[in-house]
Amino acid sequence: MYDQPDYSQDSEFQKLVARHSDVDLTQVALELARDAYPNLDIAEPWNWIRQRAGEIRPQLAFQDEVQSISSLSACLADRHGLTGTSEAYEDPDASYLPCVMETGRGIPISLSTIYMAVANQVGMSLQGVSAPLHFLSSIETSEGTLFIDAYAGGRILTFPECLDWLKRLTNFSESELSKALEPVGPREIVVRMLNNLKVLYAKREEWPAAWKVQHRLSTIQPGSYNERRDLGIISLHAGRFNLAVDVLSACVAKCPAEEREILEGHLKHARSKLSEWN
Numbered sequence: 001m002y003d004q005p006d007y008s009q010d011s012e013f014q015k016l017v018a019r020h021s022d023v024d025l026t027q028v029a030l031e032l033a034r035d036a037y038p039n040l041d042i043a044e045p046w047n048w049i050r051q052r053a054g055e056i057r058p059q060l061a062f063q064d065e066v067q068s069i070s071s072l073s074a075c076l077a078d079r080h081g082l083t084g085t086s087e088a089y090e091d092p093d094a095s096y097l098p099c100v101m102e103t104g105r106g107i108p109i110s111l112s113t114i115y116m117a118v119a120n121q122v123g124m125s126l127q128g129v130s131a132p133l134h135f136l137s138s139i140e141t142s143e144g145t146l147f148i149d150a151y152a153g154g155r156i157l158t159f160p161e162c163l164d165w166l167k168r169l170t171n172f173s174e175s176e177l178s179k180a181l182e183p184v185g186p187r188e189i190v191v192r193m194l195n196n197l198k199v200l201y202a203k204r205e206e207w208p209a210a211w212k213v214q215h216r217l218s219t220i221q222p223g224s225y226n227e228r229r230d231l232g233i234i235s236l237h238a239g240r241f242n243l244a245v246d247v248l249s250a251c252v253a254k255c256p257a258e259e260r261e262i263l264e265g266h267l268k269h270a271r272s273k274l275s276e277w278n
Contacts, residue, residue: 005215010034016187016220023186025128026097026117029110032193033096035212045098049114052076053121060122065141066156072119073154080104082111084151092209095197109135109193111150127183130192132170136162138183147181191217198230207238225254229263236270241277244270 007013012028026049030042056071063071076082081104088094088105097114100106106114112128112135119126119139129136129147137148147157157165159181166177194217201210214234218227232247248267255263 005035005212007219012186013190013216013220016190019187021185025113025186025189026120028186028190029097029113029193032190032197032216033098035216036092036096036209037098040098045101048101049117050121052080052118055079056118057122060124065139066143066146068124069139069146069148069154069156072115072124073148073150073156076115076118076150077153082106082114082150083153084108084111090200092197092200092204092206095193095200106151107135107196108149108151109189109196112137112148113189113193115148115150115154128185128189129181130184130188131162131166131177131180132172134166134169135189135192136181138181145181187220191220202234205237207234210234211238211240225251229255229259232263232270233266236266236273239273241270241274245274 007017010028010031012024013031015023016028026046027042030040030045034040034042052075056075059071060068082100083104084107085105088107091105093099093103094105094107095110097110097117100110100114116126116128116137124139126137126139126148129138134149134151137150139146139148145159147159147162149155149157162181163174163177166172166181167174170177172180194213197213198210198217201207201213211234214227214231218224218231221227228247229251232244232251235241235244235247245267248263248270252260252263252267
């Protein structure tokens with residue numbers, strides 16, 4: 001047998017596992033942060049969010065939608081220094097909301113999640129947009145859909161402006177990008193958050209941290225062969241040889257032919273390491 005993570009205190013993550021639709025994105029993002037910071041008091045980032053909402057709420061009664069977004073951006077980017085940096089892409093802390101609130105440094109998805117959290121507190125309906133290479137948020141207005149780039153200090157883009165910018169950034173077609181600019185729910189956002197962390201921790205060879213991330217990915221996508229395969233490989237690197245043997249054995253039995261040799265090599269290695277402990 002082997003130890004499994006305890007998600008009993010992660011109420012919103014459990015909703016994702018059960019495929020419920022009423023998931024609080026902010027709360028589940030904070031539950032993920034507890035993997036890296038087990039002593040995190042989740043009440044503190046919630047207080048930060050409510051304080052920022054309190055700062056902008058008095059202005060909103062006299063503002064239209066565009067002015068309200070500008071007030072949100074001025075509060076978070078200008079007064080409290082939340083912005084994107086290229087260095088943040090190499091720092092796992094830039095994915096965790098409490099760290100972003102403390103340092104001001106984030107990546108598009110973490111910064112956008114904070115924007116959405118504060119906006120939600122004041123009745124602004126920002127939604128996540130999982131655009132390729134650059135996560136955004138959007139809001140429906142009387143003038144059409146507007147996009148907010150939290151990484152760039154909360155700049156506002158119209159649909160044509162956003163489409164043109166992403167075409168230059170990604171080389172994707174207009175039809176591909178139009179579909180990618182549709183709002184997504186908490187499940188898609190959390191999967192993207194976890195995949196960002198997975199890639200970064202693996203790159204840094206921080207395997208225990210990568211394992212926690214991969215276990216969550218496998219838990220919310222139990223039918224995904226790719227996630228089970230990656231769980232087996234990362235378990236091997238993280239020294240969880242029992243789990244690696246079990247998962248890799250199952251994967252070898254149904255893997256694509258082009259993966260069989262490398263997975264059999266991982267499985268042989270896992271069994272060898274396990275025998276050293278028996």
